[in-house]
Amino acid sequence: MNPNQLTPMLKQYHEIKRRYPGTLLFFRLGDFYELFYEDAIIGARELEITLTARHKERGTPVPMCGVPHHAVMSYIAKLIRKGYRVALCDQVEEAKSSTKLVRREVVRIITPGTVLEGPLLEAGENNYLAAVCGTAEAAAVGFLDVSTGEFVVAEFVGERAWEHLLEQMEAFAPREVLYPKALEPIVNAYVRHETPPSEEAADRELPVGSTVFDYAARTPLEDWVFDFAYAHSLLCEHFGVSTLEGFDLQGHDVAVQAAGAALHYVRETQRAQAAHITEISFLRPSEFMILDPTTVRNLELVEALDGSREHTLFAVLDATETAMGARLLRQWILRPCGRLAEITARLDAVEEFVRRTMWRDQVRARLKRVQDLERVLARVNMGTATPRDLAALRNSLAVVPEIKDVLREATASLLEVLRESLDELQDVRALLEAALVENPPATLGDGPTIRSGFHAELDELRALATDGKSYIARLEQRERARTGIPSLKVKFNQVFGYFIEVSKANLHLVPPEYERKQTLVGAERFTTPELKDYEAKILGAEERILELERELFHELRQEVARATRRIQATARALAHLDVLAALAETAVRRNYRRPILTEGDEIYIRAGRHPVVEVQLGRFVPNDLYMNNTTDRLLIITGPNMGGKSVYLRQAALICLMAQMGSFVPAEEARLSLVDRIFTRVGSSDSVARGRSTFMVEMIETAKILNTATPRSLVLLDEVGRGTATFDGLSIAWAVAEYLHNNANHAAKTLFATHYHELTELARVLPGARNYQVLVKESKGGILFLHKVVEGSANKSYGIEVARLAGLPRSVIARAREILENLEANELDPMGRPRLAEHLPGREGWKRQPTLFEAAQRSLLDELRALDVDQLSPEEAKRWLQEAKRKLL
Ligand SMILES: Nc1ncnc2c1ncn2[C@@H]1O[C@H](COP(=O)(O)OP(=O)(O)OP(=O)(O)O)[C@@H](O)[C@H]1O
Ligand SMILES: [Mg+2]
The missing domain is CATH 3.40.1170.10 (DNA repair protein MutS, domain I)
Structure with a gap:
């Protein structure tokens, strides 16, 4: 062109x-x-x-x-x-x-990660921007919510750095991810599910399970944005410091790079200083209970597996009154606490709110009137706050002294701390009350914003403008009388300003001093020197009023911005109060009990319930659970399909998680040791889009558990091994259970639900393994699910019964029963497995697949045959025998 x-x-x-x-x-x-x-x-x-x-x-x-x-x-x-x-x-x-x-x-x-306006944001959710960078050995991510000013950075080193980073990504769920262009090939390969071109690239491929790169907007930035020196000086300048030591960032260079890039992007896109970002905190994962992406999804914490939000832990717990509280509750669910002292402090506060109903109601009723201070404050600092935003701030701050007053009665130490953090902000409040009209407009200029009496010149101009208008009205009256034209009108339009309009029929009455301005079809328009004079005054006044209101409003905004830190501290304290009171409200409504958390190794739950399923069903059969790291560390749970195994596993995890949030729990009694991580391998999640089969995903997730679990972890394994041939699956399940039981570094408390009844044999050979079963009652008409978990092992799966309930054709059910009877009557080998294939005609040479034990025996025999006994030292011989014995057991 x-x-x-x-x-x-x-x-x-x-x-x-x-x-x-x-x-x-x-x-x-x-x-x-x-x-x-x-x-x-x-x-x-x-x-x-x-x-x-x-x-x-x-x-x-x-x-x-x-x-x-x-x-x-x-x-x-x-x-x-x-x-x-x-x-x-x-x-x-x-x-x-x-x-x-x-x-x-x-x-x-x-951009998706930097929006500030109400309509672009979910009130109850943070809107994080993430900046990611790193090498093969170290990786860091900065999370910045511009809409609230929250800024967190995390750094990971070592082989699993990227994996840990992605875990955090999933917990923060950013809307936009920034990364240096140099990382683009890896990110793209991840997103497009391409097979990495080389072994080496495969090593650096991002791990499975995270979907963050799929749903977040991806924004590659020039590599220099992530430059250390640049990032360091930008952060120092922004926070007004000469070293980043105060933020714990000394020596965490990759974290500095990530944080710097996030801040750079915000200031660049927003054309503002973003002064409401007042601090940056260095995330120490060990201070939290870690939930990996798979677990967040499987436990349906904030989103159900079908994508809905209704049947989630968040939905059940959320009784918050403010958007700030809702956001904090979400954070507590996704990042439960890992420190006993902090959890206890939260529980003390919740307990006080539980005990004192009236008082809790008083606090909550006041919180209801508090608006989203964090987001208003962000807009104030970014120069986009509207008159209505400042009114919201004014109205919310008015509640603070009342809340502070009500909290005087508090005895829990956390509540006292929060009370002290509430700043009544009398100066800001007084200013806003004096300056703003009661109901200012949504947009500046759409109506009066500044209160009369606040600024002398503004008052004068307003008087002039109103006077002027009434003067025009009087002038119209006067001219009508003087000229004798009753239809004479004084009018106004944008192009010609004020004028006198006379219809054609009355033109002969127009006095000579009228100056013609414009001719229309049916009328003529005139002006007079007097009208011109007034026009200038009024129009000038109105223009000046707008200008002055704008100036005053901007000053007001700046004045409020100066109180940013104090307002922020108050906003955070209010958010905490809101969550604590909400947890208490839910605890009362749902009949939860205070858990006791310990540094010990026991988990004891008496009459525990699944918090979400119990709400859904209305009636729920409570169950007990006991685990420790010695005699009860591997629980094998068998029972019929639909019996309640999966629910039982999840409720154990949810109760531990809720307790570490500081919430009461759905149980009669709960004594819980601190958990560092919850792992889940639940159900079959397909990842066809990622080019991985169900079984592959299952194994990747299992591998991750075996590599990462610690004795402080809680592991839920739901039918691991189901996705492949029976023998392979059983063998893997067996070996996985054994590993988790035996490997001292990874001996996590494990709940293993399975339909492989062979696994119940584990309890005989492993000192820490125990069998539990879910009870059913058999009757003539079919089976009755009792949903009761007791010691012992089930020997039937009742799969056909469940199939019948599901409405499989009657003939299919009858035939299945017949086959099952045959199998059970005479077609089972000594291990209880079908010999079906042996009897099939025309399959000469087919050999029965050996059982686990037979296979072990055979390989041992082979080894023994190959062994040259003369070459062995007594020591070696002894070791061989020990090893052989271990294999046989
Ligand atoms: N304790 C309970 N009280 C009442 N109802 C329950 C309880 N536990 C489970 N249920 C009900 O039973 C249904 C099936 O439970 P769950 O999915 O845990 O069975 P399962 O044993 O894992 O079955 P499968 O072996 O087929 O996976 C649940 O959806 C729920 O409606
Ligand atoms: Mg199940």
Whole structure:
């Protein structure tokens, strides 16, 4: 395209557009934001608005579509949700004359990870931006929620660095991920599920289980953004410090790089200092209970396996009154606490709220009136807060002294601490009360914002404007009387200002001093020197009022911004109070009990329930659980399909998790040792999209458990080995159970639900293994699920019964029964496995697959045959015998 053919406006457009690649440019033209060219085509499609064209007449039409400026945020929200980035280009000077091109600039870039406006955010969820970087040996990630100012960074070293990093990614669930371009091939391979080109690349491939790169927007940045020296100086400058020691970042260079990149991106896109980001905290995973992505999903903590939000732990526990509280509760669920002292402090606070119903109600009723201070504060600091935002701040702060007062009665030490953190902010409150009208408009300029009595000049101008208007009314009356034209009107429009309008029929009555301004079909418009005078005054006053209100509002915003840290501290304290009171409310409503947490090794739950299933079903059969790290560390749970094994496993994990959040738990009694991690291998999760079979995923997850579990971990294995041939599956299941039991470093407390009844043999040979079963009652009509877990092992799966209940055709059920009877009557080998295949005709030479024990015996015999006894020292002989014995057991 020949640039000389472009209009000046389009030339300006191209200049700006060139500087913002990868964004959709919203270009302000009068009352509209317009998109042009490619952007217009995308915009029209995604927003379902009409695509038109500019300059059709010139033969080079420019595709165009537009949205009204006052509704722009709802359109942008749609695009952001679809993962687009938007550059907002405004007119940065008033359009003075119609000929001169107004100056335009991009005032903000809005991306999924940096949105600030209410309509673009989920109230009860954080909106994190993540910046990731690292090498094969060390990796770091910075999480920054611009909408609240929270900034956390984590660093991991060693072989499993990336795996740990992804675990954190899953817990924080960022909306946008930044990474250096150098990492792009790896990220892309991960996203596109490509097979890595080489062994070496495969080693660095990101581990399975995380979906964060699929759902978050991916934003590669130039490598220099992650440069250490740059990041370091940016962070120091931002926080006004000369060293990062105070933030625990000394010596964590990769973390500094990640954090620096996140901050860089925010300041770059928002065109603001982001002064509400007042600190950065270094995440120490050991201070939390760690939940890997698979576990977060399997336990249905914040999202159910079917993607819904209804039947989740979060939904059951969430009785918070504020958005800040809802966000914190989510954080506590995804990152339960790992420190006994902190958990106990939380439990003390919850207990006090539980005990004192009236008082809890008082606190909660006041919290209900508190709005999202964190997000308002972010907008204040980013220069986007509206008059209504400041009113929300004012109204919320008014509640703080009341809450503080109510909390005077608190005795739990955490509640006392929180009370002390509440700043009444009298100065800020007084200022906002004096400055803002009761109900200011959503947009500045859409009505009065500044209260009268706050600023003398503003009051004067307002008086003038109102006076002026009544003066015009009087003038109209007077002129009507003087000229004798009853239909004479004084009117106003944008182009001609004030004028006197006289209809054609009355023109002969117009006095000579009237100056003609404009002729219409049925009327003439006039002005007089007196009217001109007043016009100047009134219009001047109204313009000046707008200008002055804008100035005063900006000053007000800046004044509030100066109190950022104090407001933040108050907001955080309110969020904590909200969560603690909400946990108490839920505990009372659902009849939970306070757990006792210990540094010991026992887990004892009496009459425990599954918090979500019990709500769903209404009636629930409670069950006990006892585990320790010696005699009861591997529980093998057998029982019929639909018996309740999976529910039992999950409820154990959820009770431990809730306790470490500081919540009461659904049980009559719970004595729990601290858990460092919960692992789950539950059900069959397919990952076809990732090019991995069910069984492969199952094994990858199992491998991870075996490599990472510690004696402090809680492991749930639900039918491991199910995804393959019976013997392979059973062998793997057996070996996995044995490993978790025997390997001192990985001897986690393990709950293993299985349909391999052979596994119940483990209890005979392993000192820490025990059998439990889920009871059913057999009756003539079928079976009755009791959902009761007791010691012992089940010997039947009742699979056919369940199939019958599921409505399989009667003939199929009857035939299955017949086959089962045959199998059980005479077709089983000594190990209880079918000999079916042996009797099939025409399969000469087929050999029965050996049982586990036979296989062990045979290989031992082979070894013995091959052994040259003369060559053995007595020591070696002894070791061989020991080894042989171990293999046989
Ligand atoms: N303790 C309980 N009280 C009441 N109902 C329960 C209880 N436990 C489980 N149930 C009900 O039984 C259903 C099946 O439970 P679950 O999925 O745990 O069975 P399972 O033993 O794992 O079966 P499968 O072997 O087929 O996987 C649950 O969906 C729930 O409705
Ligand atoms: Mg199950």
